[in-house]
Amino acid sequence: MASIEMMEKDFLAEKKFEGLTENSLRSYVDFFKLWNEWLAQEGIERVEGLNPRVTKAFLIWCQDVRKNKPKTINTKLKLMRAFARWLNEEQLTELPFTKGVKMQREDDAPKILSEKDLQDVLRHLRRVKRRENTFTSRRNYTLILLLAGSGLRLAEVCSLRWADVDFDSSLISIRTSKSRKAQSVPLSDSLRAELLDYEDYLQRKLGRLPEAVFTTQEGKPLKKDSIQNVFKRLRASVGLESYFSPHTLRNFFIKELLKGGANLREVQLLARHSKIDVTKQYIGYFAHELKETLDENNPLRGLL
Structure with missing residues (x-):
């Protein structure tokens, strides 16, 4: 199986070809950088090592160690879902590695500045x-x-x-x-x-x-x-x-x-x-x- 980082590069190249905005591409690049650092610490290098349990562990780490709030957690999960769906469509995984991982509940009321x-x-x-x-x-x-x-x-x-x-x-x-x-x-x-x-x-x-x-x-x-x-x-x-x-x-x-x-x-x-x-x-x-x-x-x- 291919390495995760190699697949990330292919994914970004395809998204760029599809016309994804520079801001959206930058969001993926920044996310992948953080995610890859965590995956390296966990000893996970290849696509077959990805699964819902790993996804949940990463998001819990973001919450507990990085003190990410629900909105930030959900943004990361959205990016992971897009990548997981692409891997599955490319038949590199049997199921999306985010399957069953739910969004956190957010306080969607806008923050008010007086x-x-x-x-x-x-x-x-x-x-x-x-x-x-x-x-x-x-x-x-x-x-x-x-x-x-x-x-x-x-x-x-x-x-x-x-x-x-x-x-x-x-x-x-x-x-x-x-x-x-x-x-x-x-x-x-x-x-x-x-x-x-x-x-x-x-x-x-x-x-x-x-x-x-x-x-x-x-x-x-x-x-x-x-x-x-x-x-x-x-x-x-x-x-x-x-x-x-x-x-x-x-x-x-x-x-x-x-x-x-x-x-x-x-x-x-x-x-x-x-x-x-x-x-x-x-x-x-x-x-x-x-x-x-x-x-x-x-x-x-x-x-x-």
């Missing part, structure tokens, strides 16, 4: 920007504003280029969206002005405009883990107790649209949800905060 927490983060960044005037403080300030003001996903921000920003039309073109369809995101006047100011800052600071919107001081595009580390450091610096991540800013964007009175169809289009049912879920998730809007605009005011 307006106060976001204000505290922006206040901190403005203070650092005034005091230190560093490249990272200026970049991070714009990064937070863009995420909160556009609802862009982390992967979309990582792939964002200045060529994708149309200031004349106040639109951002999304080259690699979750749905893999060409999409565009409108820019508010305030966010457009902030991006123009940031563009001017980069040209003066670096002597040129980098291809990517968010880069290191050397002009290299920021990667996912770098942006996630920005959030971790900010959370610690500000002393936030709540969740704070790129996705919480996307949730904040959706929540504020709903609180501001946008209808469901408008929010669906701005959030780029493929189904309006996904948008509807947010009403229940943010019901306690939407109550504040109800109190401020009480239909019974003046009647009682």
Whole structure:
């Protein structure tokens, strides 16, 4: 039988041929690296050594040793299922080695970032920007504003280029969206002005405009883990107790649209949800905060 690592390479080559996105391919590469390290520790090198018991043992290790949460565990299992299904289709295994391994139950409610927490983060960044005037403080300030003001996903921000920003039309073109369809995101006047100011800052600071919107001081595009580390450091610096991540800013964007009175169809289009049912879920998730809007605009005011 063939070695696991050899089959992984064949699997990736086939997925690339099928047109899998670079982000999806990278997810497999990163996963295989971790999985192969664990398999080596267990002395498992060949395909015939894979079975549901091994799969469960690996996921338990991820949970107990790496402290992975259910969502991360389930993501790993999805990747393993795709590889196991491919091996089975190629008749390299009698049954998928993930057969019978179930997903963990997740808390699917979006993590809520309060307006106060976001204000505290922006206040901190403005203070650092005034005091230190560093490249990272200026970049991070714009990064937070863009995420909160556009609802862009982390992967979309990582792939964002200045060529994708149309200031004349106040639109951002999304080259690699979750749905893999060409999409565009409108820019508010305030966010457009902030991006123009940031563009001017980069040209003066670096002597040129980098291809990517968010880069290191050397002009290299920021990667996912770098942006996630920005959030971790900010959370610690500000002393936030709540969740704070790129996705919480996307949730904040959706929540504020709903609180501001946008209808469901408008929010669906701005959030780029493929189904309006996904948008509807947010009403229940943010019901306690939407109550504040109800109190401020009480239909019974003046009647009682």
